[in-house]
Amino acid sequence: MTKIRKLWPPCVRSGHCCMQAPCGYGLAGEDGSCVYLLPANDLGQRSCGKYDEIREKEKHLGFSQMMGTGCSSTIANTRRAVVLSNLRKK
Numbered sequence: 411m412t413k414i415r416k417l418w419p420p421c422v423r424s425g426h427c428c429m430q431a432p433c434g435y436g437l438a439g440e441d442g443s444c445v446y447l448l449p450a451n452d453l454g455q456r457s458c459g460k461y462d463e464i465r466e467k468e469k470h471l472g473f474s475q476m477m478g479t480g481c482s483s484t485i486a487n488t489r490r491a492v493v494l495s496n497l498r499k500k
Contacts, residue, residue, distance in 0.1 A: 422497065424489035425456030435464050453496040454489065 425447050428436065432444035439445040446459035458464065 422490055422493045423455040423457060424487060424493045425450070426487045426489045428456070428458065429489070433464075435460050435467075453500070454493045 427433075428447040429443040431442060432438050432446070436444035436446055444458075448457045448459050450456050
């Protein structure tokens with residue numbers, strides 16, 4: 411899994427994946443995005459409100475199936491571009 415993941419751009423916590431649809435641990439809100447996605451920080455990065463729970467449940471795997479597997483999408487992900495721009499300014 412590690413070798414494959416190196417082919418993709420890194421996750422910058424844009425929240426893109428969670429705003430498209432919730433993962434198996436999430437719950438869709440009225441707009442379809444996950445209700446556990448926390449508000450953006452000053453860089454535009456967003457965190458999962460269930461992060462600790464998910465990490466605990468997946469610790470036997472040695473990696474998280476849910477964290478950092480969708481936000482790296484570079485297609486139609488304007489949130490990623492905003493976060494990267496803000497990170498470069500810092």
